[in-house]
Amino acid sequence: MRYLGINFVCGFSSVGIFDSKLNHFEVKKFINPPEYLQVYKRSPNYWRFWKVRNLYRNNIEALLQQISYMDCDHVTLTDFFGSKASLSLVPYFEKKFQVKRLLCSDHKWGHINAVKFHSKFQYPALVADCSAQHSLIAYLPNPETINILYESDERAEGVFWGLGKVIIQGWVRGAQEGNDWSYGLYAQRGRMGKNVKDFSEEIERSQLPFCEDVLSKDLPQYMDAIKKQYTDLECFRNDWVATQHAALRAIFLKLKRQLSCQIEAKTYFIGGGISRNPAFSSLNEWLKVPDEVGGDDGSGCFMAYLGYHVNERGLKIKHDRWRGFVTGY
Incomplete structure (x- = not known):
């Protein structure tokens, strides 16, 4: 089988072919000029559209034209x-592609469906999509059947909330129905190896509160459980990513307990842009x-749309950077 994937994004466009017989994946990517990004972000009208x-x-x-796609299955x-x-x-x-099977998918559904193609996938399954945009x-x-248990709001005042919102807000919904989570958790906070990045100036400028202060206010009943995940309280106070990690663990435990009387679900974790983080x-x-x-x-996400794991053992990757430099490969 030969799988062709076509992907549009605001910053780049890409196409890829995966040949299951040869276990080979090839992707070509085009970096959109900055002026088009500005056009995209402005108020829409017919000309810009x-x-x-x-x-x-x-x-x-x-x-x-640079890839052999005519014989794809x-x-x-x-x-x-x-958009x-x-x-x-x-x-x-x-x-x-009228003679082909054309599957249309957006970002989050591409992720969820991608796990089905994993070599060790089994039903029933509990799946977490932890990409930065849709979680x-x-x-x-x-x-x-796909039953969505927790889902992030895709947009809030034009800003992507992503992982932190779905994890914490999903928790809040169970504890305090109707609670509106108003903090941008996926701000300038994260980890680099074992060392917490120093974002003190950015945090001060953003006027975002510490993790501990927010969680103490909205999730007081979970504070002890979260703190047990940390050996360094200062890391806990400043590191949203690690806080989300601890929260996700607690949510999964809760879900597995809820489902244990019905099924023995196998857990799968789908990474997104945030997945390279050591946490x-x-x-x-x-x-x-x-x-x-x-x-x-x-x-990785592009490969997920094709229905295969880009880091699958033995997969040979040929990548052509065309008209621009791309990180993450």
Whole structure:
């Protein structure tokens, strides 16, 4: 089987081919010029809509000329943001690949469906999608069903909330119905190896509160459990990523207890742009995940849309950086 994936995002467009016989994946990526990003972000009108839509189409057509796609068996068309400009291209590609099986998927559904292609995947499954943009926890009892248990709000005042919101807000919903989580948890906070990044100036400028202060106010009944996850209280106060790690562990334990009377779910963890963080690598080990599914939002998620794991053992990757430099490969 040869799988063709076509991906639109605001910053780049990409196409890729996975050949299951040769166990080989090839991706080509185009970096959109900065001026188009500015066009994309401004108030929409017909001219800007047309300009961005045609940019996507022309980029992808140029990329397809560099890759042998005519004999593909399966086509996956995906969209990172679900923008109208890129979704308007669906009829165009449906006509172009009319003899193929065209699967349309947005970012989060691409993630959830991707886990089904994992070599060790089994039903039923409890799946966590921890990408930076769309975050959710889902229960997959059978091939036909996906039950969303917790889901992040995709946009709030034009800002992506991502992982921190779904984890903490999902917790809050169970404890305090109707509580509105108003903090941007995925701010300038994170880890680099074992050392917490020094974001003290950014934190002061952003006027965001400490993790401990927020959790003490909104989740007092969970404070002791969260603190037990930390050996360094200062790390806990400043490190949102590690705090989210501890919260996710608690949510999974809660969900597994709730489901244990019905099923014995196997847990899968789907990484996104945040997955390279050591805090989540250790989370993978704790969840006893066979392999992380996904990767960074440039290569891993794109591969997930194709229905294969970019870091699968033995997979040969050929990557062509075209008109721009991309990190994360």
